Amino acid sequence: xxxxxxxxxxxxxxxxxxxxxxxxxxxxxxxxxxxxxxxxxxxxxxxxxxxxxxxxxxxxxxxxxxxxxxxxxxxxxxxxxxxxxxxxxxxxxxxxxxxxxxxxxxxxxxxxxxxxxxxxxxxxxxxxxxx
Amino acid sequence: xxxxxxxxxxxxxxxxxxxxxxxxxxxxxxxxxxxxxxxxxxxxxxxxxxxxxxxxxxxxxxxxxxxxxxxxxxxxxxxxxxxxxxxxxxxxxxxxxxxxxxxxxxxxxxxxxxxxxxxxxxxxxxxxxxxxxxxxxxxxxxxxxxxxxxxxxxxxxxxxxxxxxxxxxxxxxxxxxxxxxxxxxxxxxxxxxxxxxxxxxxxxxxxxxxxxxxxxxxxxxxxxxxxxxxxxxxxxxxxxxxxxxxxxxxxxxxxxxxxxxxxxxxxxxxxxxxxxxxxxxxx
Numbered sequence: 001x002x003x004x005x006x007x008x009x010x011x012x013x014x015x016x017x018x019x020x021x022x023x024x025x026x027x028x029x030x031x032x033x034x035x036x037x038x039x040x041x042x043x044x045x046x047x048x049x050x051x052x053x054x055x056x057x058x059x060x061x062x063x064x065x066x067x068x069x070x071x072x073x074x075x076x077x078x079x080x081x082x083x084x085x086x087x088x089x090x091x092x093x094x095x096x097x098x099x100x101x102x103x104x105x106x107x108x109x110x111x112x113x114x115x116x117x118x119x120x121x122x123x124x125x126x127x128x129x130x131x
Numbered sequence: 132x133x134x135x136x137x138x139x140x141x142x143x144x145x146x147x148x149x150x151x152x153x154x155x156x157x158x159x160x161x162x163x164x165x166x167x168x169x170x171x172x173x174x175x176x177x178x179x180x181x182x183x184x185x186x187x188x189x190x191x192x193x194x195x196x197x198x199x200x201x202x203x204x205x206x207x208x209x210x211x212x213x214x215x216x217x218x219x220x221x222x223x224x225x226x227x228x229x230x231x232x233x234x235x236x237x238x239x240x241x242x243x244x245x246x247x248x249x250x251x252x253x254x255x256x257x258x259x260x261x262x263x264x265x266x267x268x269x270x271x272x273x274x275x276x277x278x279x280x281x282x283x284x285x286x287x288x289x290x291x292x293x294x295x296x297x298x299x300x301x302x303x304x305x306x307x308x309x310x311x312x313x314x315x316x317x318x319x320x321x322x323x324x325x326x327x328x329x330x331x332x333x334x335x336x337x338x339x340x341x342x343x344x345x346x347x348x349x350x351x352x353x354x355x356x357x358x359x360x361x362x363x364x365x366x367x368x369x370x371x372x373x374x375x376x377x378x379x380x381x382x383x384x385x386x387x388x389x390x391x392x393x394x395x396x397x398x399x400x401x402x403x404x405x406x407x408x409x410x411x412x413x414x
Contacts, residue, residue, distance in 0.1 A: 009181045011274055011357050013174035028346055029338050040334040042189055044346030067347045069185045076185050078178070080278070080350065 004036040005074035006052065010066075010082045022053035023075060025068060034068075034075055041070040045079060047121045049129050060085040062129045064122050083126070090130045097123035137400065140393040144386055151382035157220065158375035165306070165368035172303050172365040179358030186351050189334070190319045198344035199289050201319050208240045210262065210284065210293040211313075214300040214359055215250035216367040217269050222374035224301065224309065224367050225249045231311035232299035242293060244280065246272060246360070262287070269364065274357055281353030288317055296352070300359035301366035307373060309366035314359070316352050 006020035023034040026048025034041075050063035065080030100120035107113045190201060213232055215225050229250075244262040245251045247269035254261055266272055266280065284296060296317035302310040336343045 007181060009178040011175055011178050011354060013177065027337070028342070032337075041337070042334055042343055042347075043337045044343050044350075066350055067185065067343075069189060071188060076181055078182050078185055078350075078354070080274075080354075 001056075002036040004034070004038070006077070007074060008077045008079065008082055010079050015082055016052075018054070020052050020054045020075075021056070022051075023077070024049075024051040025063060025077065026050065027068065032068075034070060038070050038075070040072060041068075043068050045077075047118070047125055049125060050077075050082070060129050062088060062122070062126045064125065081122070083129075085129045088126050088130050090127065093123050093126035093130065097127060137393060137396045140389055140396060144389045144393065147382050147385050147389065151379055151386070154375045154378040154382060158372055158379060161368045161372040161375060165365065165372055168361070168365035168368050169303070169306075172361040175358050175361040178354060182351060182354045182358075186319060186347070189347075198341045198348075200285070200317060200344050200348045203318065204294050206239070206294045208242065208293040209236070209295040209297065210242050210244065210287075211236065212244045212246065212280075212284075212296070212298040212356065212359075213250045213254070214269065214298065214363040215245070215247040215253070216363075217248040217267075219249065220374065221367055221371035222377075224370035225253075227309075228299060228301055228311045229253050232313060235297065235299070235313045244284070269360070269367075272360055274353075277357040277360065278349070278353035281349045281351075281356060285317075285349045285352060294318075298356060298359050300363045301370075303362045303365040303369060306369055309370055314355070316355055317348070319348070319351075 001021050003019040003021050005018070006023060007017050008015040021036070024031060025034075026046045027043045028046045029043065031048070032043070045063060045066045045068055047064040050061045052059050052061070061082055061084045063077075063079050063082045066078045066082075069076045069078070097120060100116050100123055103116040104113065104120060107116050211232060213228070215228050219225065242260040242262050243250075243254050244266070245254045245264060246266045248267050250269075251261075251264050251267050254264075262284075266276065287293065288296060295315070297313050297315055299311070299313045302312050304310050
């Protein structure tokens with residue numbers, strides 16, 4: 001199967017640098033799937049599940065914020081957070097979800113509500129990826 | 132006279148050796164902090180370079196200037212983010228950065244967002260206009276803080292509070308060398324070659340160039356700032372370690388010198404006493 005060069009980086013360090021067959025990520029406009037020989041393409045990432053197919057192996061991850069840039073040479077996923085499913089602590093995500101829900105209840109200002117909602121979304125994504 | 136000078140020297144040795152203890156301890160603390168800071172700076176570097184390379188690629192191929200972040204506009208005011216340390220005792224770390232940033236500012240009308248206690252003090256002292264001094268402790272600034280700073284600055288940039296954004300930080304070249312640098316963040320603009328590269332300009336932006344830039348640019352500024360912070364923190368510890376190492380060495384030399392003087396004075400006192408006794412016996 002043909003492959004493309006995929007680079008995944010986050011502020012905590014590089015995550016992946018190598019060949020991949022398929023990449024599915026949530027952008028601000030919904031899910032997109034990148035296959036080899038994709039046209040040059042740039043978009044911003046939302047919060048959601050990401051999925052890569054490397055050597056026929058499907059790997060799931062939680063991904064939030066950042067950008068996706070497809071050029072002729074490679075595909076760069078520059079994410080704010082990116083965690084493989086096996087690295088996620090489900091209990092911690094569950095607690096984060098509860099905290100975010102409580103914060104959402106209390107929040108009155110728009111900025112607070114936005115922040116709590118973003119946190120809740122991240123926690124829910126993490127939980128759904130681990131399942 | 133000999134007795135009092137001996138006492139003076141002894142006191143001096145004591146005070147120098149207690150200073151040396153402090154500098155030694157600071158050096159050890161800086162070394163262990165440096166190891167962590169260096170690991171962080173190295174972990175961030177791929178993100179930093181990829182982010183920069185990606186944005187450069189995008190901006191280079193860009194032909195749509197609907198987003199305010201890529202438009203060229205007349206520069207009336209510049210904003211500088213100044214990343215310095217919280218404490219002194221780090222050799223020229225803070226002073227070098229201030230010199231570099233001040234030289235870059237020149238005569239422009241500027242506002243500054245200082246990060247680190249020393250940067251806040253410097254700006255207050257020189258009467259520079261502050262955007263905010265909420266980030267006074269450089270060591271406590273988290274990734275989340277970097278992104279909130281970035282969002283706030285991008286918002287102000289859009290509103291036209293300033294027309295250029297720079298970050299002044301210190302590059303961690305090696306354990307012994309740290310280089311202050313000023314990096315331009317906004318507007319994102321690269322001088323393009325005359326010949327238009329048509330393949331590049333076919334890049335798809337979804338949903339639209341403007342909304343992509345609006346979402347990406349704050350991330351970009353935040354990411355660059357995080358990278359700059361990581362470099363600066365590592366540099367600060369590196370500079371402190373070097374400075375404290377030199378201070379401990381100097382203290383060691385001083386103690387050696389003083390011990391020699393002390394022994395001479397002691398010898399002198401003994402000789403004098405013997406002379407006095409002998410003279411007394413002869414009399």
